[in-house]
Amino acid sequence: DIQMTQSPSSLSASVGDTVTITCRASQGITNYLAWFQQRPGKAPKSLIYAASSLHSGVPSKFSGSGSGTDFTLTISRLQPEDVATYYCQQYQSYPFTFGPGSKVDIK
Amino acid sequence: QVQLVESGGGIVQPGRSLRLSCAASGFTFSSYGIHWVRQAPGKGLEWVAVISYDGGNKNYADSVKGRFTISRDNIKNTLYLQMNSLRAEDTAMYYCAKEVYSDSSAYLDFWGQGTLVTVSS
Numbered sequence: 001d002i003q004m005t006q007s008p009s010s011l012s013a014s015v016g017d018t019v020t021i022t023c024r025a026s027q028g029i030t031n032y033l034a035w036f037q038q039r040p041g042k043a044p045k046s047l048i049y050a051a052s053s054l055h056s057g058v059p060s061k062f063s064g065s066g067s068g069t070d071f072t073l074t075i076s077r078l079q080p081e082d083v084a085t086y087y088c089q090q091y092q093s094y095p096f097t098f099g100p101g102s103k104v105d106i107k
Numbered sequence: 108q109v110q111l112v113e114s115g116g117g118i119v120q121p122g123r124s125l126r127l128s129c130a131a132s133g134f135t136f137s138s139y140g141i142h143w144v145r146q147a148p149g150k151g152l153e154w155v156a157v158i159s160y161d162g163g164n165k166n167y168a169d170s171v172k173g174r175f176t177i178s179r180d181n182i183k184n185t186l187y188l189q190m191n192s193l194r195a196e197d198t199a200m201y202y203c204a205k206e207v208y209s210d211s212s213a214y215l216d217f218w219g220q221g222t223l224v225t226v227s228s
Contacts, residue, residue: 034214036152043202043221044144044152049214087152091214094166096142096154 002026002090006099012107017078021102023071023088032092035064035073038101039084047086048073080106109133111203111219118225119193127222129186129203137161137181140206140213143188145199146221153199156188157206157213171197193226200224 003026013019023033031051036044046055048064051071061076075082083106088099115127129141143155156167156177165177176189186203200221206213 032212032214036215038152043218044204045218046214046216049207049216050210055216089152089154089215091212094157095168096157098152098154101151 001095002029002093002097004088004090004097004099006086006088006102008102009100010103010105012105013078014107015078015080018074018076019078019104020075021073021086021088021104023066023073023099025069025071025090028068029090029092031067032090033064033066033071034089034091035062036087036089037082037084038087039081044087075104078104078106109205109217111205111217113201113203113219113222116201116222116224118227120228121194121226123193124189124191125193125224127188127190127201127224129188129219131184131186131205134205136179136184140208141179141186142204142206142215143177143186144202144204144215144218145197146202147196147199150199155201158186190224193224195226198224198226 005024033051035048038044052064063074085101085103110132112130119125140159142157158177174192178187202221203219204215205217207216
């Protein structure tokens with residue numbers, strides 16, 4: 001199985017800041033990488049697929065990059081509604097696997 | 108608009124069975140593969156199973172293989188998860204999620220709100 005790791009596990013930033021979360025796969029997954037946002041008490045929401053493509057309706061403040069084994073999610077102009085846990089997930093092969101999550105909150 | 112509504116969760120004793128449902132609307136259900144993903148209380152996301160658009164292909168996580176069965180009814184636009192021999196570690200919120208097939212693989216694009224399964228004596 002492909003293992004996914006994320007860092008940091010949690011971070012605290014100020015409104016208006018830019019934050020970056022990294023995700024690493026245990027083997028190359030080309031660009032078969034997705035990012036999800038899960039606000040407290042809510043279902044996950046799909047943000048990004050194919051490492052850098054935004055789902056319809058996702059604001060451009062979210063961006064993704066990377067290929068192979070190393071990926072990043074960047075959130076620009078952090079707002080209170082961005083408080084959430086963010087998960088990466090590989091979909092190159094079954095079983096699909098998720099990273100452990102990165103919790104983002106506001107200072 | 109796309110809607111996925113899970114149901115069937117509840118409290119069940121270890122070793123017993125439960126069947127979850129996921130009712131779909133707002134898209135052509137019979138054209139898309141659908142996944143189950145679960146989340147234990149306070150924990151991260153764990154992929155559980157997937158079924159292809161026509162039900163012909165299925166894959167399972169090792170943690171549920173041989174105990175859980177994914178199926179679908181394309182007339183009723185409903186996905187199912189039959190869970191047998193339930194264990195305490197199966198306690199979780201269960202989400203169904205629609206996939207989009209693209210570039211030789213499939214990513215998740217829309218999630219339901221989840222149904223909670225608690226396995227406890």
